[in-house]
Amino acid sequence: MKLTTSLAIASTLAITSAASDSASSGKVLFSGVGYDFSYNPLGKIQDSKDQCSCELSDKTVWSTGPNAPFSENLAVHVRGPLKLSKFSFYTSSNFTIGANSSDNWNRTAYFDNTGDSEVHENVTFLGMVGNDTDCLGKKLSYVGQDGQSVEKQNTAPGRYMQPTSDVEYVLFSNVSCPKSSVNGGCGVYRDDIPAFYGYGGVTKMFLFEFSMPDDVFKSNDTSEFNAPSIWLSSDSLPRVTSKYGLDNNCSCLFQGCGSFEVFSANSSVMYSSIMSLQGVADVNAKNAKSALFNNEGNGYFDRPKNVSVTGGIIFDTTGNVATFISDNIKFDAELTASSVNSIISGLEQLGTTKVLEAGTQAAPTSSAKHNAGNVIAPTNGMWLFLSTVFIAAAQYLF
Ligand SMILES: *[C@@H]1O[C@H](CO)[C@@H](O)[C@H](O)[C@H]1NC(C)=O
Ligand SMILES: *[C@@H]1O[C@H](CO)[C@@H](O)[C@H](O)[C@H]1NC(C)=O
Ligand SMILES: *[C@@H]1O[C@H](CO)[C@@H](O)[C@H](O)[C@H]1NC(C)=O
Ligand SMILES: *[C@@H]1O[C@H](CO)[C@@H](O)[C@H](O)[C@H]1NC(C)=O
Ligand SMILES: *[C@@H]1O[C@H](CO)[C@@H](O)[C@H](O)[C@H]1NC(C)=O
Ligand SMILES: *[C@@H]1O[C@H](CO)[C@@H](O)[C@H](O)[C@H]1NC(C)=O
Ligand SMILES: *[C@@H]1O[C@H](CO)[C@@H](O)[C@H](O)[C@H]1NC(C)=O
Ligand SMILES: *[C@@H]1O[C@H](CO)[C@@H](O)[C@H](O)[C@H]1NC(C)=O
Ligand SMILES: *[C@@H]1O[C@H](CO)[C@@H](O)[C@H](O)[C@H]1NC(C)=O
Ligand SMILES: *[C@@H]1O[C@H](CO)[C@@H](O)[C@H](O)[C@H]1NC(C)=O
Numbered sequence: 001m002k003l004t005t006s007l008a009i010a011s012t013l014a015i016t017s018a019a020s021d022s023a024s025s026g027k028v029l030f031s032g033v034g035y036d037f038s039y040n041p042l043g044k045i046q047d048s049k050d051q052c053s054c055e056l057s058d059k060t061v062w063s064t065g066p067n068a069p070f071s072e073n074l075a076v077h078v079r080g081p082l083k084l085s086k087f088s089f090y091t092s093s094n095f096t097i098g099a100n101s102s103d104n105w106n107r108t109a110y111f112d113n114t115g116d117s118e119v120h121e122n123v124t125f126l127g128m129v130g131n132d133t134d135c136l137g138k139k140l141s142y143v144g145q146d147g148q149s150v151e152k153q154n155t156a157p158g159r160y161m162q163p164t165s166d167v168e169y170v171l172f173s174n175v176s177c178p179k180s181s182v183n184g185g186c187g188v189y190r191d192d193i194p195a196f197y198g199y200g201g202v203t204k205m206f207l208f209e210f211s212m213p214d215d216v217f218k219s220n221d222t223s224e225f226n227a228p229s230i231w232l233s234s235d236s237l238p239r240v241t242s243k244y245g246l247d248n249n250c251s252c253l254f255q256g257c258g259s260f261e262v263f264s265a266n267s268s269v270m271y272s273s274i275m276s277l278q279g280v281a282d283v284n285a286k287n288a289k290s291a292l293f294n295n296e297g298n299g300y301f302d303r304p305k306n307v308s309v310t311g312g313i314i315f316d317t318t319g320n321v322a323t324f325i326s327d328n329i330k331f332d333a334e335l336t337a338s339s340v341n342s343i344i345s346g347l348e349q350l351g352t353t354k355v356l357e358a359g360t361q362a363a364p365t366s367s368a369k370h371n372a373g374n375v376i377a378p379t380n381g382m383w384l385f386l387s388t389v390f391i392a393a394a395q396y397l398f
Contacts, residue, residue: 022269022300024309026350027324034066034319035278035359039255042188042240045136052135054240054250057182062363066202066319069258069276073198075235076171076206080147080164081216082228084157085308086209087111087123087171088331091201095337097316097344102337105205109173110331111156114209118156124196125156127169128242131192136250137242140193143169165215166224170238172196177239189239198235205340206232207312207329211304212265228303229264232313233257262313262323269300272313272323279357299350301325314340 043057063069078084089109095102109122129150130139142151145158147167157169177186177195189195199206208230215226233244234257241250248254258276265271301311304325311325328343 022302024302025325027322027347028272028298028350029353030321032356033321034068036064036361036363037256038062047133064363067315071202073200073235074232075198077231079168079229082212084210085113088207089199090205092203094317095203096318097320100338105335107333113159120156122174124154124172124174165226187236203317205314209310211308230262232260265303270303271300
C-alpha cells in the first residue's frame with residue numbers, strides 16, 4: 001500500500017495513542033483477524049488502448065473464517081531501499097500464540113542470500129517490470145538481480161539489493177497457476193505473465209532477515225521516497241494490476257482482498273498495519289479510515305538502517321496476528337511450537353493489541369460463521385456501499 005498515505009493516517013491517530021516510542025526489538029499484536037465477506041471475482045480484463053476496464057463475474061465467492069482475507073494465498077512484496085538476506089515461509093496445522101501444545105511449524109519456502117551462492121527453494125522473484133498499459137500499469141515479469149531489469153527466468157535479487165526507493169519485487173511460490181479463468185485456481189489474470197501461486201494456508205508464518213538502509217540517491221522524486229516496506233497482498237492483486245487502487249474493479253483490494261504491511265518504514269520508524277474491509281460497518285469517515293488501516297494503538301519498531309535484523313509475522317489458527325523483531329529467530333526447516341512461543345513471549349509488546357471489529361456479513365453455511373457482527377444480506381448494494389465508504393475515506397487517503 002501507499003506508505004505515505006498510511007503514515008499520514010498513523011500520525012493523526014497517534015495523537016490519541018500514548019505508546020509511540022519505538023524499539024529495536026519487540027512485538028505488535030492484532031486479534032480478531034478474519035471475517036466473513038463475499039465478493040465477485042474478476043471476470044474479464046479489457047486492456048487495449050481504447051478499451052480499458054475490468055468486469056466482475058456473476059459468481060459469488062465467500063472468504064470466511066480466521067485470518068480472512070489473509071487466509072488466502074499471499075504474495076510477498078519487498079520495496080526498496082531494502083536488503084533482503086533471508087526469507088522463509090512456514091505452515092502449521094494448528095498453532096495458537098501462547099499455547100505450547102500447538103503443532104510445529106514446517107518450512108515450505110526458503111531463500112538465503114548470505115552464503116557464496118544463494119539458496120532458493122519454492123520462491124519465484126517477479127517484478128512490475130513488463131510491458132506497460134495506462135489502465136493496469138506494468139506487467140509482472142521475471143526480474144533481474146537489480147530488481148528493475150527484465151529477466152527470462154527466475155533470478156534471485158543480488159546480495160546488495162537494493163538501495164533504490166520505490167523499486168519493488170514480489171515473491172511467489174514456484175507452483176505454476178493454471179490458465180486464467182474465473183474458476184481456475186488463480187482466477188482471471190493478465191495475458192503473457194509468468195503466473196505462480198502465492199503462499200497459502202490459514203495458519204502461516206513468514207520470517208525475514210533484512211535491513212532498510214537510507215536511500216543513497218537523494219535526488220530523484222518517487223512516490224515512495226525512502227519508504228521501504230515488506231508487505232503482503234492477495235497473490236491475485238499483482239497478477240492483475242500494478243496500480244493498487246481502492247477505487248476500481250481491477251484491484252482486488254476494492255473487493256476486500258486486503259493487504260498487510262508487515263514492516264513499513266518512514267525515515268525513522270517501522271510499523272505494522274492491516275488494510276482490510278473488516279469492521280467497515282457504516283459510512284463514516286473516521287470509522288472507515290481506522291478500519292481500512294488497522295494500526296491504531298500500535299507501537300513502532302526502529303528502522304534497521306545500519307543493521308540486519310530478523311523478524312516476521314505469524315497468523316495463528318484463531319485469528320491472532322503478531323509481527324515481531326527478535327535476535328533469536330532461526331530459519332530452520334522445522335520449528336517447534338514452544339521455541340516459537342518462547343521467542344514471542346520474551347518480547348516487549350509495542351503499543352496495545354489492535355482488536356479488529358467484527359465483520360458485518362455471515363457466510364450462508366452456519367458452520368463457516370466467524371466474527372459476524374450485524375448480519376446484513378450481501379446484495380449488489382454492497383458495491384455501492386463500499387464505494388461510498390472509500391469516497392468518505394478518500395479525504396484522508398489522497
Ligand atoms: C515517522 O513516523 C512516526 C510515527 O508516525 C512519527 O512519529 C515520526 O515523526 C515520523 N518520522 C518522520 C521523519 O516523518
Ligand atoms: C509437518 O511435517 C510433519 C513431519 O513431516 C508432518 O507430520 C506434518 O503433517 C507437517 N505439517 C504440516 C502443516 O504440513
Ligand atoms: C489446536 O490446539 C489447541 C491447543 O494448542 C487445542 O486446544 C485444540 O483442540 C486444537 N485444535 C484442533 C482442531 O486440533
Ligand atoms: C519447487 O521448489 C521445491 C523446493 O525447492 C522443489 O523441490 C521443486 O522441484 C520446485 N518445483 C518446480 C516446479 O520448480
Ligand atoms: C512486451 O511486448 C512485446 C511485444 O508484444 C514482446 O515482444 C515483449 O516480450 C514484451 N516484454 C515483456 C517484458 O514481456
Ligand atoms: C510451495 O509453496 C506452495 C504455496 O504455499 C505450496 O502449495 C507447496 O506445497 C510448496 N512446495 C513445497 C515443495 O513445499
Ligand atoms: C534519476 O532518474 C533518471 C531518469 O530515470 C536517471 O537517469 C538518473 O540516473 C537518476 N538519478 C539518480 C541519482 O538516481
Ligand atoms: C465494478 O463492477 C461493478 C459490477 O460489474 C460495476 O457495477 C461498477 O460500475 C464497476 N465499478 C467501477 C469503478 O468500474
Ligand atoms: C548509518 O549509516 C549512515 C550511512 O548510510 C551513516 O551516515 C550513519 O552515521 C550510520 N549510523 C550509525 C549509527 O552507524
Ligand atoms: C512454552 O515453552 C517455552 C519454551 O520451553 C517456555 O519458555 C514458555 O514458558 C512455555 N509457555 C507456556 C505457556 O507454557
